Amino acid sequence: MDPVPEEAIHHERKIRIICIGAGASGLCLAYKLQRSFRRFTLMVYEKNAEISGTWYENRYPGCACDIPAHNYTYSFEPKPDWSKLYASSHEIKGYFNDFSSKYGLIEYIKIRHKVNEAQWREAEGTWKVAIEDLDSGQIFDDYCDILINAGGYLNHWQWPDVPGLHEYEGQLLHSANWDVGVELRGKKVGLIGNGSSAVQILPQIQPEVDCVTNFIRSPVWIVPTIGDSQHTYTRHEIENFVTNPRALMSVRKKNETVTNSIFSVYLRGSKLQNESKIQLTSDMKGKLRNKTLEDKLIPAFSVGCRRLTPDAGYLVALTKENVHVVHQGVASFTTGGCKSDDGTEHLLDIIICATGFNTSFRPRFPIVGLDGKNLQDVWTEQPKSYLGIAISGFPNLLTLLGPNSPVGNGPTLSAIEAQTDHILQMIDRYQTENIHSFYPKAEAVDDFAAHVRDFMQKSVWTEDCRSGYKNHSVDDRIPTLWPGSTLHCLEALRELRADDWDIRYNGNRFAWLGNGISQTEFDATSDLAYYIRDRDDSPFASRRRRREVLSRSGTQPPRELHKTHRPTDVSF
Incomplete structure (x- = not known):
């Protein structure tokens, strides 16, 4: 047979x-x-009713990725036509929808x-x-x-674990469950938290609300964004990325190289950690220019203990006349607002809980x-x-x-x-x-x-x-x-x-050896002498040599290891 x-x-x-x-x-x-x-x-x-996970669920004002958009893609699937340096959640959702359509992935998905x-x-x-x-x-x-x-x-996502949450008679919102129909203009708004979501929300809502009270329980390191601003790409820049793949690759490589060169900032007592703490303290003081805010908001703990939060105009927004900063947590909700830890009641039309996720x-x-x-x-x-x-x-x-x-x-x-x-x-x-x-x-x-x-x-x-x-x-x-x-x-x-x-x-662990015939022998189009060659192009036997080939060792100018960049050079 x-x-x-x-x-x-x-x-x-x-x-x-x-x-x-x-x-x-x-x-x-x-x-x-x-x-x-x-x-x-x-x-x-x-x-959910659509794909893309967190980028479908999060649609609060100012919601955007906190790393450069050209680096928030799969490594093999660049997007040359991002509209901004830091893409909005809507645009990122579009990237994943386009990716799914391009490769026909929807056939596997039941929403x-x-x-x-x-x-x-x-x-x-x-x-x-x-x-x-x-x-x-x-x-x-x-x-x-x-x-x-x-x-x-x-x-x-989770509501804050404090008493009286459902007693509040105003409009209660969560950053990860945003009501896009909410009207903020002219309202007295409470914003609970100062993590990544709150940092993006405050500068977006501050110009249109009557006043906003930001409840800040803990200090946080705020990191300047690349160029210290949100950049909208011009038509010429986008066309260059679309028609010149080398220009696009250069930007992607540069951003990724910076990110991958600064890990030592997370190690206690490292030179980069010490330098970063000094630099970020100076940067935050330069924007706050308020002794009380500086004392309460600039951390004593090391840079990176909490997630580093890129500035989206948050620090300047804190100094605006219609922004009231409460350096306490929320102890309880009331029918008309909430009470801070010292028992003070704050009457609010809308409360935004930027209280994050259960992790x-x-x-x-x-x-x-x-x-x-x-x-x-x-x-x-x-x-x-x-x-x-x-x-x-x-x-x-x-x-x-x-x-x-x-x-x-x-x-x-x-x-x-x-x-x-x-x-x-x-x-x-x-x-x-x-x-x-x-x-x-x-x-x-x-x-x-x-x-x-x-x-x-x-x-x-x-x-x-x-x-x-x-x-x-x-x-x-x-x-x-x-x-x-x-x-x-x-x-x-x-x-x-x-x-x-x-x-x-299932049975003998070597049953996979089968009938003694190679799969290659059943492929009528294969080369049955594939291992005969005129040079040794086989993978290297050592991990070191394989790593050097993969990382293109020797192709880049020498750099100062683990000290090249500060966190202010790149967003996290």
Whole structure:
């Protein structure tokens, strides 16, 4: 009997994948799966009415990306016609919609479908996922071999946890649930918070409201933007980017190089940290020119302990006559407004809660793995992951931007791509070997968590500051951030570490060897002597040499390591 390809080595079995979320992570996954894999089905369930995740949900006044737009793209998919240096949420949403249309990703996506529960079925080696159709109200079950949570870490906005929230009779808004029909002109407005959203909102609403009261509980480092202003590209500049790819690449490379050269600012006592603190203090004083504001708003903690917030006109707006700054938190809401911590009542027509997101990573629906363990319970106190992409005891479950991912310095899209590529290496093994299930070993997760904990003690992130990195606490546990730079993460995720995984097989683990025939022999168009060549063009055997080729070592002018730039040279 002649051999058949279905029994050859590395035969690709058909696999079923469910992805939760159609934001930047889910779209990247869908694109890369479609590009490299065959014999798979993918269903991406998105709870919102449109794709693009946080850029669909956030539409408050002034909402924009806080890094240059040309660097808020996938590495392989530039957009030459951004209208501004810092793109609006509307324009970024358009980028992801265009990306989805260009590559036909919508065929994999069901909008207005919410995941209510996921349960691992050990005997079958599959996930049972309960889905709710938000339009019809119908609840049904779907099944998959591999479940991927791409819901992101900024998708669970929360009201401030203070008494009387629902007693307030005025209009209550949240920055992540904005009512686009709200009328602010001539109103007395309260703005709670001074994080990234509040910093963008205040200068937008200040000119039109009667007055605005900004409640500031904690100081924050405000970083000048590139050129210290929002730049609108001229028609000529856009045409140059469209017609001259080298000019566009030059801008993208320059911005990314600056971002990737300043990680040492996050290390305690580094030269760049010390220089940055002096420089940013001077910059903030130069704009505030108010001793009280300077004393209250400029932090004593290190630069970067809280997320660095690019200035969008916020500091100058604080000095305007119709802006009242309360250097306290909100203790309670009243029917007519709210009370600050000292008991003073502030009467307000509208209150804007720029109070951010729940960044605990605890899922909003049950995810039940081995032995009936619910991830909601496992992650109640401290979320632990394997390299931000997997959880021990939860087979065939992978995550994008899970705990300890590189979301704290620079664009997150490069990290999303790196995590996706790593995940796809595991999916490739699953598809071409007779694997039943896989999950990281408990000791691997514990060792990674221990390494993260030790590293964080050297960083500024564990200092005494209230931060979204720590789920808005002053704790020294950092569930959000990667223990190193973005480039460090890209290198760490480049190769799969099979020894960190508990891999179970269906039958003999070498059954994937098949009938002794190579897949190449079943490809009638392939070169059966492909390994015969006239020079050695094979990949280098050492990581160092592979890294040097990938990073084009030797092609750039020498630079002063870790001291080249200040945070004022680039936005975060």
